[in-house]
Amino acid sequence: MILFYLLKVTACTILFFGFYVLVLQKLTFFKINRFYLLVTLLLSFVIPALQFEIKHEVVTLDTDPVANLSEVKMAEKPSQLIQSLAVEHQPETKPEIDWLSLVPFAYGAITLVLLLICIWRLFGLIKYTGNYTESDEGLKLINKTAGFTNCSFFNYVFIDGDKLGDADLAVLLKHELVHARQYHSIDKIILMVFKSVLWFNPIVYLYDKALEQVHEYEADEFTSAAYGSEAYASLLLKLAIAKSDMPLIHNFVKSPIKARIKMLFSSKSPDKKKNAYLLMLPMVLMLLWVFAVKSVYAVRQIRVENTSQKGLAETGQSLLNDNGTIEKHLMAGSVKNIKKRNVVPGNQxxxxxxxxxxxxxxxxxxxxxxxxxxxxxxxxxxxxxxxxxxxxxxxxxxxxxxxxxxxxxxxxxxxxxxxxxxxxxxxxxxxxxxxxxxxxxxxxxxxxxKAADPKKPGLERQLKNALLAQPVNETDAKVEYRAKDSVKMSKDKSIVYLFGDAMVIYNGIKLNGSKITYNKTNNTFLANGATVSSNKIDGLIKADSIYLDLKTSKATLFGENF
The missing domain is CATH 2.60.450 (lipopolysaccharide transport protein A fold)
Known part of the structure; x- marks a missing residue:
């Protein structure tokens, strides 16, 4: 979804710009700083768009709880709602407006309007470029006494000749010549587009100011080398009162004067400090790992039919196809107000x-x-x-x-x-x-x-009381888990599979098993070859399978003894 992509872009800009402010901003390598700002802004859009997959596969042995059901064909396609059954029996629902689906359209409309404003401003600037005189350096001089003056756009320079002497004009033209030859105006146009696309992100506006400051530092460095730092600083102060609201131009005194004068008299950064730019590589790799690398967990299960049918030991287990991919997952729910009146004895x-x-x-x-x-x-x-x-x-x-x-x-x-x-x-x-x-x-x-073990209700009641000791809060339920062999997840990472000496700890309850399935959405656990211990339980509870539901505090034991 485009909104999640833009949020990832925003996260990248925050990290990159934070590094610039903390480490690079005070360095005098202006060309490299300009390159860093432009490249990292571009990388912020590229990295979340990349997708790399790392595939994991594990083979496990599992038993089929009901042998005589093998003749029933399971669906070989992803689950979907059965409309023929659902329409008659499901309660009627009134259509509601999906406001979330309207957000992309609102974002797109605002972005389009901002891009049109950029185009309008660009044409508003071009209309002043009809009459000009060309200097020896190739600059096109346009005399303008009102609005934006003493500024440049590419090789067009807008000057107020009535307020500038010949000496001051020569210094200004030298300054604007640097902007023209370094193509700083292209950077300005790029930032205008980025600001239109990321209009909701405050960091992109800080990028714009930082890049404009780097442009002025670079032009100030060349100009002061030719005319002297003192004379050049005096001219900056003289023209400091001039302002402009045209975002596409380079105004001679638009950038903060105090910072520019301070940079003029600052000593140059030693070359060894260029090594600081190498720290950009770990940041790029980290962002690639977080936003572009995707782990795909595939579980291949070998089914072995169990003719003894040990109850519902595998209730809630995922149904897998021959390729090991998850087809369906039916999580156990709670059954209310149902009494088991008669347990029929005898053979199957x-x-x-x-x-x-x-x-x-x-x-x-x-x-x-x-x-x-x-x-x-x-x-x-x-x-x-x-x-x-x-x-x-x-x-x-x-x-x-x-x-x-x-x-x-x-x-x-x-x-x-x-x-x-x-x-x-x-x-x-x-x-x-x-x-x-x-x-x-x-x-x-x-x-x-077999008749039910009379101990089963008491053991299940102890487990339920242990779960009720601290009711689960679905927003911040703290569950610890680990496994000796491997920890795998479903594609949406909502289901965790623990293999080999697996263990889950919640609220003082320790659940062990050869395999544990943890459903984060439903807050349920299903453990095979399981044991449970807790200071609120008498001794150690063992079962072929144990099912725990944190939402309802329900506990169910399965196996030959139950």
Whole structure:
């Protein structure tokens, strides 16, 4: 976006000009100072426009939490809103004016007006150049008694002959000859354009004054060498009362007289101080690294199916394609007011459930009716959608699930962390329910057929109390993290992946794991092979996976023991 680019340009100008004021301004290398000001102003525009990529890749081994879901095709394109589902069920929103989108147009309009003013001033100056007399040095002299006088624009010199004697006129022409031969007027035009583009940046106006001062120092140095510093200083004081509001010209006494006279009698800087200009290189490299170098983190995961299905150990994990790039990221959310009334015992497989006809004799297609959800993503072309915190009616039952994947072409619907209720009050609670919409059957996975560990609610409650000890402030949440092998990030740097002996510390809670996924936007953590310790927790908590939500202070443990 153009506004972010201009902010980066502004940051570059601040650093470059700050170095000039602190180190270079008092040096008498006027030509080099002029070069520094022009080049750094140009670099301020170039550096943010450059883009260099540094690619990182890491290969990790990961297990698929639900083996029997592999036949369901995942979307192979970036997630997008499923309009066919969202239009009917999402609340209506009134159109609002996007004021932020109008900012670039406002900026462009102001810049255009300022550029037109520059052109108008340039033509206003050129209209005085019709009648002139040429000097032996090639200067075109124009007699002008009102407005801007005793100044120059390229080789045109505007003089007030009635107020200048022959001696004073010779000194002035020598001074303006330096401006003409060094093409200082080109610098003035360049600065006018830069000021029009960066009109909101106060540093560019300081650049203009500094460059004009360097021009005058350079011209003063040549002129005083020919006529003497004392005589030249006297002429400056004599004409000091003259002023001009024309920004394109070089007025003989426009630049601060005190600073110019002081510089006339200052000793020359020793050549060894030219080494100070070499400090510009580290600044350029630093700005290139900050604004032009972009790190691209790609995670390549090798999936190994886990037939034992250890619950939702990988809930909230990123879905990756064969190239290792992130396709989707469904972060776990909070489920409110849902009670798990019945945990169905037994082995994984088809479950007879009163109220949902799944016998082969009565096999028939069924169509789910979506009641509500908090978020939906997916692929319109493939007709695959992903819903969070969904409520769906199917046959004579109501399904409440944290995650639902609806695959229309394959007639599959998969619900995770689900509760299926009938009208007569019966319910089935399972970690995964797979619906065959074509035949009207479903399979339920009730936590590998094991009853929940009675210690789990108490441990999760301890974790929640530890998180609540200091409620998270989303604006300045302080989270420390590190990893032995590598720390990777998503393209927008909102998701951090920690690999190998990873650790996260927050509010006295220490979370360790072989792999930890940290979502900065949602303030959530998902750790594999995890342990948690804290002075507010009794002992060390171990689990196959641990999920922490700092916003809701929710903690969930996953694994064979839970």
């Amino acid at each position: 497989g088809a479950v007879e459930f009163h109220g949902f006809k799944n016998s082969k004799e009565s096999a028939r297609p069924v169509k789910p009716r979506i009641i509500s959800f908090t978020k939906i993503t997916g692929d319109i072309k493939e007709k695959v959608s992903f819903m969070e915190n969904a409520v769906i009616d199917i046959v004579d039952c109501r399904l409440n699930a944290k995650y639902v994947q609806l695959d229309e072409p394959n007639h599959k619907m998969i619900a995770k962390n689900a509760v299926l209720k009938t009208k007569d009050g019966n319910s089935l609670t399972a970690s995964v329910i797979v619906f065959d919409l074509k035949n009207g059957n479903f399979n339920a996975t009730p936590d590998n057929g």
